[in-house]
Amino acid sequence: MLILLRRMITGAALLVLAGCATQAKIDEPQVAMGDFRLGHNIVVVSEPAIGPFSRTIEDEELKNALTLALTHRLGGYEGEKFYNIGAKIDAYALAMPGVPIVFTPKSVLVVTVTLWDDESGTKLNEEEKVFTVFEGLSEKTLLGSGLTQNKVKQLENLANNAARSIQKWILQNPEWIGLPPLPEEVPTVETSTN
Numbered sequence: 435m436l437i438l439l440r441r442m443i444t445g446a447a448l449l450v451l452a453g454c455a456t457q458a459k460i461d462e463p464q465v466a467m468g469d470f471r472l473g474h475n476i477v478v479v480s481e482p483a484i485g486p487f488s489r490t491i492e493d494e495e496l497k498n499a500l501t502l503a504l505t506h507r508l509g510g511y512e513g514e515k516f517y518n519i520g521a522k523i524d525a526y527a528l529a530m531p532g533v534p535i536v537f538t539p540k541s542v543l544v545v546t547v548t549l550w551d552d553e554s555g556t557k558l559n560e561e562e563k564v565f566t567v568f569e570g571l572s573e574k575t576l577l578g579s580g581l582t583q584n585k586v587k588q589l590e591n592l593a594n595n596a597a598r599s600i601q602k603w604i605l606q607n608p609e610w611i612g613l614p615p616l617p618e619e620v621p622t623v624e625t626s627t628n
Contacts, residue, residue: 464510468611470604472508473516473552477501477523485527487539489585496523496589500545503593507601516552517611519600521545524564526592528585543567543592547600549610558610563603567596 477500479493504519524546529539545565549558569591583591608615 465601465605466613467508467511467513467601467605468608468613469513469515470508470511470611471513471516472505472511472519474518474520474550475501475504475509476519477504477521479523482523483525483544485525485542487530488527489530489588491526491528491585491589495586496526499589499593500543500596503590503597504600507594507597513611515612517558518550518552520548520550521600522547526589528588528592529569541569541588541592543589543596545596545600547603549604551610558607565596565599565603567592567599569595 477497479496482493482496484490500521500523504521508519522545523543525542525544527539527542529541543566545567546562547559547565548562550556551558569588604611605613606616
């Protein structure tokens, strides 16, 4: 039994070290965003679904957290065109304290996003994009963030991860923001040696 406990502790320690870099960093250097300039940043929260074993938080706090995260990540770009982001928080779960190893609820945020060209008033994505965002793995979330963080910090982490995911999605569609197309993936051809 003692050997099993030691192995579990060693494994947890290795996961902490390996996972420290996976948390979204809000102070990452800016990447090229073409002609992107953030126009309206509209976040809507209306009776979101609340996951099981979740702490509750006010709709206004949800709205403010995502609005701030999007502004922080995308508001510094000074491109030639304004782009508007419409985001709706559909669901969330802010992990409650659990029992380490046995039961560690995870925090999650579900957001539906639309990107608009401000000048033409047109949607750039034909279908709404749904993001399901989890907390990054760190020493504070390994055994469940409900044990180590309050709900405001959990929400801040989720909102920052959501903003990062939204930025990556925009960059995966460079034609929207005046960037050159992404290089096409070259299919690999298997060759046989006889």
